[in-house]
Amino acid sequence: MKGFLASMYIGLQIESNWTRKWAWLLYVAVYPVGSFLAVLILYGAFGQNAGLLPYALYGTTLYYSLSMVFFDMAYSVHDDREHYQTLKYIFLSGTSYRTYLCGRAATRYLIALAGIAINMCWLVPVLGLPFHMQWGYLTIGLLLGYLVAAGLGMCVASVFLLTVKLDVDVVEALFGGMLVVSGALFPPTALPAAAARLAEFVPMSSYIELMRRAISGQALTSFLSTLSMGRLLTNVAISAIALFVLGSILVSFGSRQAQRKGYIDVTTAF
């Protein structure tokens, strides 16, 4: 636990100590705007009749919270090894690398959620978004969301540990692929039949739908609408546990192999 908290603190320092505190708080509040600006413009200009704005807005902001964790965990391997050249010291420390990654992910997740919460304070009243919080589902959903994102992040981090030449473009491609099928931006019913079916089994789809309903109090489209909240929660819990366990195993394996192969302190300057 001490190592986890220390990693959270390091994560906070890396995220925030490049500027003054007030400027950083402003940064936290403004950063998520980029994630939903396209939604506001596109659905505002073309989709007013479709009534999909709340669906897309909640979806993209929730996807953003997961993707930030996912990206940060994968990128931290590269950043610590190549940029700050501190990965070897993290491995030498008493804290396991998995704990370190999870600590940093927790900070990133909390920062992303804070940014979303700040923006929801003006988006909900200004746009008249449906807002009937179900606090129980929301709290459990947020915890499970962390496990989903951290699990996926650890899976990718383990790959990054085992290669010194993998570019972050790979993570962005995974992001992009999951954004299409996660139903964050539009209901996957618009996709070809096979992809629409696949979307129902993507862990992020259930999580985003669960959280959408926990915030808005209703199913906003027909996508996954046949599933009850309890069933959605069960799906998310199963995915979260499975992904977190898989990620933990992979990152432990990746750490051992990386040490054996001497990938911990390799720099390539790319």
Place this chain on the structure above:
Amino acid sequence: MKKKLLLFLRTLNARAYVRIFGQMRELTWVIASVAGGFFTMGTFVYLYRTLGKGPEFSGMVVLGGFMTPFFLNVLWGVATQLYWEKEMGNLELMLVSPAPLPAFLVGLSVGGAIHTSLRAVAVLFFGIVVFRVKFAVAHLPQALVVFFLTLVAMYGLGIALSSLFLYHGRDAWRTADIVMEPTNVLSGMYFPVRYLSLGLAAIAALIPMTLGLDALRQILIPSFAEGLLNWRWEAVILLALGILLAFVGTWALHAVEYKAKRDARLTLRWQ
């Protein structure tokens, strides 16, 4: 004079070579960047289909997807490069060498534009094949001229921004991170910029990609009727922007290099 020019061209060639062939070394890099661009494009194509929009919107998105890699290359591959060179300890070597710093950046831009073109063409190809988009090719020479002018202006902007990154450290990095997505959106990457309010559209027009993309859409998609200005005017503005940014970039680079030397920030890492 001849010696100086030769040195400039040799430096340009050396930096461009690294950018072109270095980026081709790993197949995963090429595949991932094409896949990333394709998925983002796919997201917006399906979004428009969800909203019941016609095929011209798919064409518009595919052109946006084609230009996105260039924008990302300008921001992360040119503007931030001097910052990375500083972080890796190469910048001091570059500065003590007789090679001119602007030649490094022009080489970086030329190399970046060439290697990004291959990826952007791959994204365009998959977009056309998968989403069955049709473009009018009757005015292809004009489209190529506009495309070239857009690249010159965009990379000019990248060179101008690189001086900021040279002086500022992580704060400039974070600023780039925060402005990337809004800039991407405001430049009309996935929708006609005319749908923005007049004030926002005027601000967006300062980003060369906004005008370039709008002009390309007017030329290549006949049913596209939401252009901001006539594409000929947009080409003229792009030419003017390209020249202006080249001057501003060179001036800013010398000014910031001097200031960074004076304030001892050229070798300051991890800040």
